[in-house]
């Protein structure tokens with residue numbers, strides 16, 4: 176009987192060993208994630224727009240489409256001035272941020288909120304996080320043009 180108990184304990188011991196084995200693997204994964212975070216580009220953010228440029232002049236048709244989208248989807252939280260409704264006002268946003276960063280923020284909001292150190296800090300300031308609105312690339316581009324117009328692009 177005693178030998179049987181020993182046998183069971185030995186098996187349990189083996190279980191613990193193999194568990195800690197997989198824990199080590201977990202740690203290795205954790206390290207890989209950290210490396211990824213270090214690689215986050217705080218100027219351009221993360222998403223499909225890592226190499227993004229616009230033509231200098233304003234595309235007023237596109238800006239008008241952007242205004243429509245802003246009015247229906249963004250105006251409840253974002254002012255066009257400096258004041259905070261729920262999120263930051265958009266006055267000067269195209270100077271504060273790279274245009275690629277803004278495109279990534281609009282189309283890849285959740286990942287940006289997870290990875291951008293400055294956005295993480297803002298969570299306390301704004302209390303609410305920007306929801307994932309699944310804005311399409313095209314719509315984001317139109318809203319960006321409206322932001323540029325708001326900041327004086329002609």
Ligand code: HEC
Pocket residue numbers: 244245248249250251252253261262263264268271272277280281288294297298301303304305306308310318
């Ligand atoms: C429910 C409120 C809410 C709505 C609706 C909303 N946002 Fe936001 N947004 C926020 C908050 C809050 C932040 C600040 C970042 C954070 O802490 O989540 C933010 C941040 C941003 C930023 C970064 C601005 C900066 O100065 O860094 C951009 C760009 C942005 N939102 C775009 C949009 C667009 C485009 C829409 C509409 C399609 C939109 N948001 C709709 C709440 C909202």
